[in-house]
Amino acid sequence: MTPAILLSLAFLTGDAEFKPDQSKLPAPAPKGAIVLLDEKGGHSFLSMAGDKINWPIEDGVATPTSKGNKNHIVSKLHFRDADIHVEFMLPEKGAGNSGVYIHGNYEVQILNSYGKEKEKLTQEDAGSLYGFSKPLENACKKPGEWQVFDIRYRAPRRNDAGAITEEGTVTVWFNEKKVQDGTKFGEPKSTFHPFRFGTTPYLEKIRDRQKKTMSGPVFLQDHGNPVKFRNVWVRPADDLAFTYDPDK
Numbered sequence: 351m352t353p354a355i356l357l358s359l360a361f362l363t364g365d366a367e368f369k370p371d372q373s374k375l376p377a378p379a380p381k382g383a384i385v386l387l388d389e390k391g392g393h394s395f396l397s398m399a400g401d402k403i404n405w406p407i408e409d410g411v412a413t414p415t416s417k418g419n420k421n422h423i424v425s426k427l428h429f430r431d432a433d434i435h436v437e438f439m440l441p442e443k444g445a446g447n448s449g450v451y452i453h454g455n456y457e458v459q460i461l462n463s464y465g466k467e468k469e470k471l472t473q474e475d476a477g478s479l480y481g482f483s484k485p486l487e488n489a490c491k492k493p494g495e496w497q498v499f500d501i502r503y504r505a506p507r508r509n510d511a512g513a514i515t516e517e518g519t520v521t522v523w524f525n526e527k528k529v530q531d532g533t534k535f536g537e538p539k540s541t542f543h544p545f546r547f548g549t550t551p552y553l554e555k556i557r558d559r560q561k562k563t564m565s566g567p568v569f570l571q572d573h574g575n576p577v578k579f580r581n582v583w584v585r586p587a588d589d590l591a592f593t594y595d596p597d598k
Contacts, residue, residue: 368433370500372526375437376581377498383435384591386425386568387412387582395423395570398544400552400596405572412579414448414572420548421572422451424556428594430565431587434501439578440464440493448577449480451569452503453560454545454553455538456482458522458530460577463490477529479520481539485529496580497525504587505564506536512561544569555596565590 371377379385387393389410397403403423405412414421438460440446446462457480459473466475468488477485477499491497499522506518514536522530541547545557560566570579584591 368500368502368521368523369528370433370435370523372498372500372523375496375498377435377437379435379581379583380585383433383583383585384427385583386427387580389581394426394593396426396552398422398424398548398553399550410580412570413576414570414574415576416572417574418548419542419571419573420544422544422569423572424454424544424553424569425567425584426593427584427591428556428560428565428567429584429586429591430563431504432591433585433587434499434503434568435581435583435585436499436501436570436579437496437581438499439496440491441576441578442493444575446493446577447573447575449571449573450499450501451543451571452501452520453505453564453566454556454569455543455566456480456503456518456520456535457540457543457571458499458501458520460571461490462493463488464492466490477522477524479522479530479533479535482535483530483533485522485524486531487524487527487529489524489527489529491525499524508561508564552596556594559594563590565592567594 448460449457463476476490502521507516517534
């Protein structure tokens, strides 16, 4: 079997233990991964309007600059099931509010939750699947240190009428701790995800196609905090990944 088929079977059967090596950062992208933001500043992102991003990139590090919640960047790569790797750094000041929006619908939360007691964690803390599940552990490091998410994502499945017939699942490793373990999710809950808040004609095209195929992009969220991002890559689990052209 090809590596793509083997990885896809692992998603379906759970036979393979998902435990990425997060001991040293930046972590190298594995074979089969598609790099979205590299160490030289090369990237494969567009703005929410489908044009050039306005996030500055210096030495391979991208930083949002707006003060609102409508300036996320969206990958040209679209995929269905995948492993997603994102490294980030919280700012010294502010809440450090940001996130990784998978398919624009489901957010793995970034927030300065450093030092918070496990018993007090909520669905808004770092490592949560926002609106669905709080993190199992507080893995958040203090501001100024590089941190990492490795996310194994399996998209929900829909029938021809658009109804979910099988919930999606997500497992998240955060700074060497498992904070989501096969967490299930259905319809998106957030009123602020990019297909509901600040959406554009470009995103509307993506939304309509995504509903049919359950393949979509990953967004890095701009929530008015200068959270830094680097070394972002996606390893598709099947042969459905492609570079999206809205004119087709």
